[in-house]
Amino acid sequence: MLLDQDSRNRLKYLFGSCVGFDEPMSRHTYFRVGGPAEAFIAPESIGQLAEIISWSRDKGIPYLVIGNGSNLLVKDNGIPGIVILLTKCFNKIVFSGKETEPVLVTAMAGVSTQALCSFAIREGLSGMNFAIGIPGTVGGAIMMNAGTSYGSVSDILDSVNVMISSGAMLKIPKDEMAFSYRKLSLNINLTDQYEGEPIIIDGCFRLCRSDPALLKKEAGRILKKRRENQPAEMPSAGSFFKNPPAGKTAGQFIDMAGLKGTRVGGAEISAKHANFIVNTGGASASDILELMQLVQKKVFDKFNINLEPEVKIVGI
Ligand SMILES: Cc1cc2nc3c(=O)[nH]c(=O)nc-3n(C[C@H](O)[C@H](O)[C@H](O)COP(=O)(O)OP(=O)(O)OC[C@H]3O[C@@H](n4cnc5c(N)ncnc54)[C@H](O)[C@@H]3O)c2cc1C
Incomplete structure (x- = not known):
């Protein structure tokens, strides 16, 4: 991990109630999975945002800005460094x-x-x-x-x-x-x-x-x-893979590979839309990643097509 106790104290001193520590990212992603962010800050002004990023630059601590987490897959061991959420005040x-x-x-x-x-x-x-x-x-x-x-x-x-x-x-x-x-x-x-x-x-x-x-x-x-x-009733990050440059869509390839309904742990290829991986309840990020790899392999073996994730995969 990257933040020692001194850094945590300093962040608490600088940002008060705007900063939290070891915040589960499953609370901030549509997939409802993801381990903790070491520090999680929701700045209340542009000035405060500038302070956060210049502090992290000086300390060499990485930061990640997120929106609503609707296109994010955060890995199970979380995000080292600082996650910044802009929805609190950047909303005009x-x-x-x-x-x-x-x-x-x-x-x-x-x-x-x-x-x-x-x-x-x-x-x-x-x-x-x-x-x-x-x-x-x-x-x-x-x-x-x-x-x-x-x-x-x-x-x-x-x-x-x-x-x-x-x-x-x-x-x-x-x-x-x-x-x-x-x-x-x-x-x-x-x-x-x-x-x-x-x-x-x-x-x-x-x-x-x-x-x-x-x-x-x-x-x-x-x-x-x-x-x-779209299976909007289940946690997902929307279309998981980018469509290949020409021809059929990613969803059509996954469907033609017979993968609808395929599961790994709590992660499943939606029966409604083959390019949606859904969390049926209790999925981990590892389940989703394993299912992603399985889809990539099957589609490549069958059609010689490389499916690239559209979802941003972050964390460790
Ligand atoms: C049910 C469902 C349906 C969807 N349908 C569509 C669709 O039809 N079309 C489509 O394009 N997408 C779709 N998506 C994906 C997603 O909603 C979009 O990509 C959305 O625009 C992501 O916004 P966000 O605020 O949630 O970003 P996040 O998921 O929080 O972040 C996405 C990326 O943007 C970066 N980022 C966010 N805010 C900032 C910022 N202020 N400055 C710098 N970097 C930033 C993050 O670091 C991350 O890399 C769908 C998702 C779901 C769950």
Whole structure:
């Protein structure tokens, strides 16, 4: 482990009730699995966030920023170092250009993606409906370039404000971001220069004026389709594997390999959607990882296809 008693005391002194120790990550992930984070901090201001990351940089202690944990698989022995949760105070949505066309809306990283979708519908702004039903926060959606067959974050993002490991803030316009399938990479020179992944503080989105009633109707249709196709009643992290670049989806390959319903411990390939690994109750991260490897092997042996996880696997 990385935090000695002195470091723990110092963190307690600096961050008071915002810091907890040995916090089970199963409480902060949709999979409901994961061992403890050595320190778990929910900062109450940007200033406090800057203090945390410059303290951890000085001490050489790694940190991981999380949103709602809807795309995270935390291993059973937990996360050494500091986990930072932004949902406590980074939760405002504001117009940054109401009279412009397209309209510019800025949402802080801790805002839930669904709150941003509802805001857009209420205000009669189109562009967000692709994300209806995607769990998690705006920060997580930006980092994951979250999306569906209707679109993805990269279609509407204009710029982001990030905090780098010195605690300084930088605005990054879209042309300095590289988006790919379920991934955002920020300018490589930036990360080289400042070590550590930049933290998304907020994102500015370009939305277009539309009719709230039409948007609401469209959102209802999209949500209904999601509910029919996804096992939302069971803990999961959504689609476990990325779709291969062309041809069939990951779910179709897993289904064709006859793997629906396959179990390891409490982890199971959903019978409703083959690309969902669900926790049927009492699964460990090791169960899920073992099932992941079994799926990868069977699909590779049968179809010569390498399935790559979309879910972020963290911890030890
Ligand atoms: C039932 C279900 C359905 C889903 N459906 C979809 C879908 O249709 N499409 C889709 O794309 N995804 C889907 N997902 C996956 C997931 O909801 C998205 O990837 C979501 O955007 C993750 O957001 P989060 O806040 O939970 O991020 P987390 O899971 O907490 O984190 C994801 C990654 O982002 C990083 N991160 C989070 N916040 C920040 C920040 N502020 N700064 C820097 N890094 C950060 C984390 O370190 C981690 O690497 C689904 C998940 C579930 C459980």
